[in-house]
Amino acid sequence: MEYVLGHQGRLYKEADGEVYAPRPALAAEQIDETYPVAPELELVLSREEPGPGYTRVDLRAELSMAEEAHFSRLARAAQIAVWHDQHRFCGRCGARSKRAAGELAKRCPECELVVYPRISPCIIVLVTDGDRCLLAHNTRFPEGRYSTLAGFIEAGETAEAAVAREIMEEVGVEVTNIRYAHSQAWPFPHSLMLGFYADYAGGEICPDGEEIDLAGWFTADDLPQLPPTFTISRQLIEGFLNR
Numbered sequence: 001m002e003y004v005l006g007h008q009g010r011l012y013k014e015a016d017g018e019v020y021a022p023r024p025a026l027a028a029e030q031i032d033e034t035y036p037v038a039p040e041l042e043l044v045l046s047r048e049e050p051g052p053g054y055t056r057v058d059l060r061a062e063l064s065m066a067e068e069a070h071f072s073r074l075a076r077a078a079q080i081a082v083w084h085d086q087h088r089f090c091g092r093c094g095a096r097s098k099r100a101a102g103e104l105a106k107r108c109p110e111c112e113l114v115v116y117p118r119i120s121p122c123i124i125v126l127v128t129d130g131d132r133c134l135l136a137h138n139t140r141f142p143e144g145r146y147s148t149l150a151g152f153i154e155a156g157e158t159a160e161a162a163v164a165r166e167i168m169e170e171v172g173v174e175v176t177n178i179r180y181a182h183s184q185a186w187p188f189p190h191s192l193m194l195g196f197y198a199d200y201a202g203g204e205i206c207p208d209g210e211e212i213d214l215a216g217w218f219t220a221d222d223l224p225q226l227p228p229t230f231t232i233s234r235q236l237i238e239g240f241l242n243r
């Protein structure tokens with residue numbers, strides 16, 4: 001059995017060590033809770049901040065180097081650690097919640113409310129028109145970096161409706177032929193990115209000026225700086241370029 005160490009929603013590793021350690025580094029009384037991450041991998045949540053022999057895992061850097069299986073296990077461990085940290089008490093009655101038996105959940109010992117790790121579905125979409133694709137610069141991006149459009153799915157909304165709405169809100173164009181491609185767990189802190197392609201149907205590109213400050217059409221021989229290869233946004237763009 002291997003272990004990954006967490007505290008207050010963050011993951012830690014031994015300084016200069018691997019993320020997964022061969023045995024728990026803590027005494028039983030120092031452990032807040034443990035959760036299964038994968039066969040032979042457990043998340044051990046420490047009551048105390050790990051000492052000077054430990055360093056925080058840089059999740060983004062770690063995921064950028066990860067193979068698919070490692071990516072998925074690390075995303076899961078990170079999301080469970082955040083969920084545990086943010087759901088210490090029952091949201092209905094305020095009692096301290098406890099890990100449920102037999103499933104990955106917390107059950108309130110007073111009112112029996114069950115809560116599962118929080119997952120926030122988002123859409124992420126590449127709009128295309130013939131041999132050109134629509135890429136946008138988010139105000140939070142480094143200068144020169146362009147990506148696909150993305151946004152959270154709202155309560156009661158379908159993923160397809162969210163795709164059309166987000167595109168209209170962020171860049172003001174209409175789309176058609178919205179089709180699902182693939183998804184990626186995105187543990188910042190608990191998103192599930194649902195990747196789509198959509199065909200341009202009309203309208204002039206008009207960035208909303210808040211989230212998106214620049215947007216335009218790009219072709220394969222005229223691409224801006226793109227997101228890192230491990231991201232679903234980059235995978236959607238590569239999928240279009242290699243179609």
Ligand SMILES: [Zn+2]
Pocket residue numbers: 090091092093094095108109110111112113
């Ligand atoms: Zn309760």
